Amino acid sequence: MKYNEAKDKFIQTWGTLGSSWGISRTMAQVHALLLISADTLSAEEIMEDLKISRGNANMTIRDLMDWGLVYKELKAGERKEFFRAEKDIWKVAKQIIKERRKREIEPVLSVLEELKQIDGNKNDKKHKALIDAVTNIESVVDKADFALDRAIKLDENALVSALFKLFK
Amino acid sequence: MKYNEAKDKFIQTWGTLGSSWGISRTMAQVHALLLISADTLSAEEIMEDLKISRGNANMTIRDLMDWGLVYKELKAGERKEFFRAEKDIWKVAKQIIKERRKREIEPVLSVLEELKQIDGNKNDKKHKALIDAVTNIESVVDKADFALDRAIKLDENALVSALFKLFK
């Protein structure tokens, strides 16, 4: 396989994956492009490379910065802005999980909390089933948080981290 | 808040969450409805309750069964099929992760494996950046698998599981 073919395939693949894991396809493609770029790229270069419009490039880059996946860099003597991706994929994954927790899980949790204040007889079968479901979901979020914390702590542990590198 | 309002809000909320975490909105809504139903429901009841078409109900239920989130149950003396949701949310979460790994991550991994067979000079900056990205991604998938295994093992540990229940 030639480099350009591999590059396109990588961008395409990362785009597909991204769109199913919470960031939009174009966001993931721009991220993929930056990920395999040795140097920073300008908005101009990104739009040319991926054949997307100026507006799309601009909004996508801004979104990626909001998500903490891409950083802006200024070059001395240049008016243009240049962009660089976070290349540590584990950091990328953690960042995505963190953002999605904030954007998607937390609002749900507050709705669930409300739902527990439901009027009526607590011994009613229907009420009980609803309260059970809500309680169960809340406990799972707690478990997931705990598991995630453990995974992150585990990662921060230098020894284990070193062990992982042996398998790379 | 009255029961019916709470019920609708729950279905709506679960639907929104589902659609951002890999199962479609209607799938999540049907799942939510079954989740808070003390008894099994027929396709007919589901379509009436959620005001969706027969075709949509049928396909959605089939999808949910494919995902292992809903089971079919037959009642003696009834021609109709009845459905029951998996109510252990931790199992639901594990099941979704497992399915999505199979459906979305595994195909990506095999593409990445291909990409490593790229022609040309390995010392070329561009090649190196691409190979680095691919390698890095593969190692993160390994880490995530490991962390997930740990989380699941942790959950299966009765003692820890009991501790969790204290916080419920």
Added chain:
DNA sequence: AATAACTTTCAATTTATTTTGAAAGTTTAA
């Protein structure tokens, strides 16, 4: 203060996904 270089916005369009519902298919019971 005028111009050039660049970034941002957003209404209109395009593309992708979901839903419908009538028709076809299947199974059971008489």
Added chain:
DNA sequence: TTAAACTTTCAAAATAAATTGAAAGTTATT
């Protein structure tokens, strides 16, 4: 074997999401 009860299919329609690009906005330079 026929009819009734039920399930599945899928092309068309509806809805939702992403993308474009020209115009407006901003900032730096002369």
